[in-house]
Amino acid sequence: METVRLLxxxxxxxxxxxxxxxxxxxxxxxYLPKMSKVLSYQPEMSHTxxxxxxxxxxxxxxxxxxxxxxxxxxxAINACGY
Amino acid sequence: xxxGINAVADGxxxxxxxxxxxxxxxxxxLIELEEAxxxxxxxxxxxxxxxxxxxxxxxxxxxxxxxxYLHDYWAAVRFVFTDRRLDRxxxxxxxLAASMAARSDYGVDLHMREVxxxxxxxxxVMEVIEVVQLFSxxxxxxxxxxxxxxxxRLLEAATSGARVTPQR
Numbered sequence: 573m574e575t576v577r578l579l580x581x582x583x584x585x586x587x588x589x590x591x592x593x594x595x596x597x598x599x600x601x602x603y604l605p606k607m608s609k610v611l612s613y614q615p616e617m618s619h620t621x622x623x624x625x626x627x628x629x630x631x632x633x634x635x636x637x638x639x640x641x642x643x644x645x646x647x648a649i650n651a652c653g654y
Numbered sequence: 655x656x657x658g659i660n661a662v663a664d665g666x667x668x669x670x671x672x673x674x675x676x677x678x679x680x681x682x683x684l685i686e687l688e689e690a691x692x693x694x695x696x697x698x699x700x701x702x703x704x705x706x707x708x709x710x711x712x713x714x715x716x717x718x719x720x721x722x723y724l725h726d727y728w729a730a731v732r733f734v735f736t737d738r739r740l741d742r743x744x745x746x747x748x749x750l751a752a753s754m755a756a757r758s759d760y761g762v763d764l765h766m767r768e769v770x771x772x773x774x775x776x777x778x779v780m781e782v783i784e785v786v787q788l789f790s791x792x793x794x795x796x797x798x799x800x801x802x803x804x805x806x807r808l809l810e811a812a813t814s815g816a817r818v819t820p821q822r
Contacts, residue, residue, distance in 0.1 A: 599805075601808065606804050633781055634744075639781065642785045646751055646790060649657070654792075654796035
């Protein structure tokens, strides 16, 4: 059970919606992941952090699928089920 | 596999193979190539060929105290890191990331050498570092807030081949 109340999408400021749509498109899903909600509580932080995230995960020298595997390895080492 | 090697290497303070690391005096004597039995020498030569290096990574010199164990463990390592569906560079990049996340000096030293040897550019190394940093952050946030997974249905669909619409 989460230790914070996760806001519903409509509870966030309207100007956040375009970022939410970009997140859904990135993951090819029709809902906003909990992590994105948490990070969106502070837009000043979430926008810059989100750009870092996108920059890090797009195809570069390594492809996105390789980076996702690296992310899985980090999550496994940190024993993070999420 | 990587975590196992790192646990032994860092646990018994095996000296790093490539970087200076003062204070890493091994708690178990390392069996050097010159003194190794012939079967161990053959394994060492295979290790050298696999990593294309004249030195044998020190962690294997610890395992060499038990020739049979070294034989089987090395065979497993070799199998895991050989090109199959994933190429060797990808596997080494994953191992580097796992070593960084586990804060293993030995693993970072070994796998950083390997990704560079296999052709990963400094930009590519930086990409690994960025992903490790991001997900070290995300995992701590998720654990700290006890976020329950919400990608589960996508994962089930991906592994079953079924097509589903993700739900909230």
